[in-house]
Amino acid sequence: MNITKNTTDNLNAVLTVTVDKADYQEKVVDVLNQYRKTANIKGFRKGQVPMSFIKKQYEQAVIFDTVNDLLQKSVSDYINTEKLSILGNPVPVMNDIDWDAEQLNFDFELGLAPEFDVDLSKVEIETYKVKVADDEVQKYVDNFASRFGSLKSLAEAEAEAVLKVDAKVEGQEEANATFVRLEDLKDASAFIGKKVGDVVEVNSNDIFDTVEEATQELKTEVTEAGVNVSYTIKEINKAEKAEINQELFDKVYGEGSVDSEEAFRNKIKEESENMYSKEADKQIINDVVAKLLDTVKFDLPTEFLTKWLLTSNENVTSEEQAKEELVKMDKSLRYQLIEAKIAEVNNVEVNAEEVKQAAFAAIKDQLKMYGQTSIPEETLQQIAMSALQNQEEYNRLSYQVFTDKMLEIFKSNVKLNEKEVTFDEFVDIITEKNKELEEA
Template sequence: MEIKANKINGANAEIEATISTDEVNANVEKIAKQLSKTANVQGFRKGKVPVAIIKKQYGQKLVEDAEAEALREVLSKGLDELKIANESLIGEPTISKFDKSDDKIEVAVKVAMRPEINLDDVDALVPDFKKPEVSDKEVEERIKEIAEGQAPLVNIKRNRKMKEGDTAVIDFEGFVDGKAFEGGKAEGFELLLGSGQFIPGFEDQLIGVKRDEEVELNVTFPENYGSKELAGKEAMFKVKVNQVKVKDEVEVNDELAQKLLQKEDATLDELKAEVKKAIEQEKLAKLYNDELKPKLLEAMVEKLDFDLPEFVVEQEIDMAVNKKASEMSEDEIKELRENPKKLEELRETFRADAEKSVKATFIIDALAQKLGVKVEEQEVMQTIYFEAMQMGQDPQKAYESYKDAGYLPAIQMSMVEDRVLSTLLNKKIEE
């Protein structure tokens, strides 16, 4: 067996070999002898089947297994020659050449390795930034908002005209073409005017109406309304205003602080400190997500230089091409199938972005290992559950849907990326 191993770059290598027919035949003999000891063949006792019978019965399968064993030997010897450990490999080796003739097989196997990335200068790539400041006015306004949110609704004493911000307690029934429709009726419904909770125009027409008045409101359902039977239709609602409520006033004092902080001796100053801390975190998260994280990742992709595994880049291009194909007409897809050159030109338009994407993935992976950042599957599940509940969806169904679609690894990687970048930025603050 003649082997020639060549390390193309830091992430790719090729092993070329010539396997003689004699070597394949020797493998056939060896496999046949092993099989003769375990095979069940009618008319023979187990372990006593002649090798000639095994060869006759298994024929081509023996040859294929013998060739496969020779290929494994080629790979093993080639990796030894290149001094590449098995754990450094990523993906499956690719057979780029397999030419058989009467006396030999000429093969070429491409392998990809996890690239080595020098992360010594990563800290220097973290952009300079100032920790967001929070003014006393912002804290006071936030506490006022919280207090208003805690305030109970109370009936207004004077029977005045309703205005935006009032909560109307109403009975209503809706009609389309003079007929009441399903789901268009309710009693004692609390509607905050100006909230945009109802069909456009409904809340606006209640402004100026008083308690105990009955009115008819004419509206048009949006074209994209959830119910196809009602989408785009004109409707009339009969509405009776039973009560008008407003938010009661809540004093901003130590008592409010004790209620919100769940602490008997809490003070307003403590509440202000907690609120200030929360606003700082909100501002910092916004700064991180909107500006600093994209900027940091872009800088690392641009400045860190290393070789990329070819097959990973090609896979990324495949995904981009498939996505593009889903937006193309049948004629355009047919043209690509019939014109390999045009398909190759299309693939090349995605190469630069694919390389950046793959590069970013390897950088984040290497940093995660260096910084000890991990995201367990349980955390991914909790994140999906939380988001589903916020959107009013069934958490278990949402999780199963993501799992069935194969999205969990991508979600996990996204969480790792977020945590890695946050770790680097937080380190910058500490410095």
């Protein structure tokens, strides 16, 4: 077998693969012998079918499959060995093949990745530091106090009560056990003052803001006219906020992590600013990507990519459709190439241990959100390893580690002009940027 590459221009090449009969004949004979041993053909005993008969029926198909497998492996090996940077996959050129010939020739078109440089030092963007105000810290304090509070039983319903009820929709036989937070209702007046055992009959339009909300809460299809519902009250409770003391501090951050209300508030402010910092980091990536797409220019082998889409995407059935699809994927394809170039220059790699540590950190943060701060590290490791058994989750975390490394490269090389903003200002900025991106 012989493979030669003919470069037609900077973005296109043709691989010519010459396959001699000796390259595949032995494999073909082995397969035909196996067919002969197992073939059940009327008039012949099993294993006694003449080879001439087997060849007449199967040889052409076996040669085709064997050569095709040989071509796929050899072309792939050649591309890897020669370190060819290609786009898409090789596209076979449709030539007439004389399968009886001693030598077979196959051509494959290649789309070559363009050559270009990326100078991050020429990129300049504005980045944001979100300052957390005292009133926002207070919202977090109130939220923690509510989350770690307790339920107090009430004799009758009041505005902030939570009712355990059996809800029966008119026309349905079964009642659904559920909870009703009176402060969430559009109008809770029908429930105020009611006691355990009382039945409240209302139309869904009187207590829910939208048909969608009524449908979700009642677990049944609700129309614009609403439905009549009977609520039988089983329990009446009120959530009482936890006191702002050491017990609450320990529940939120772990025993002894903070020892005063001032330290508690400072910790909340620090964590909030860190959380917003992560959002600001995401925007750094978005803004750098936008700048690079605007400034790093190179051509793509569009004619080849059109052919590749036609041969590889079953949903693309015409050249016009392939060209339309190529326009849609242009920006993502260009950034993939830019990203790969930056990673190559900076030796960015991701290993299994880094993915494992990312999974561990993600599980730890997730459990912390639910106040579980004292789970043994060994248990956390087991949960993380279990999550990584899912290939999709492993790939997601692997790309997250890669993205984090790219972010550090951007921070180290791009000129960042930091601007201090409030949270509301930050939200307005991001909303406007996303709007511009959608319109682009």
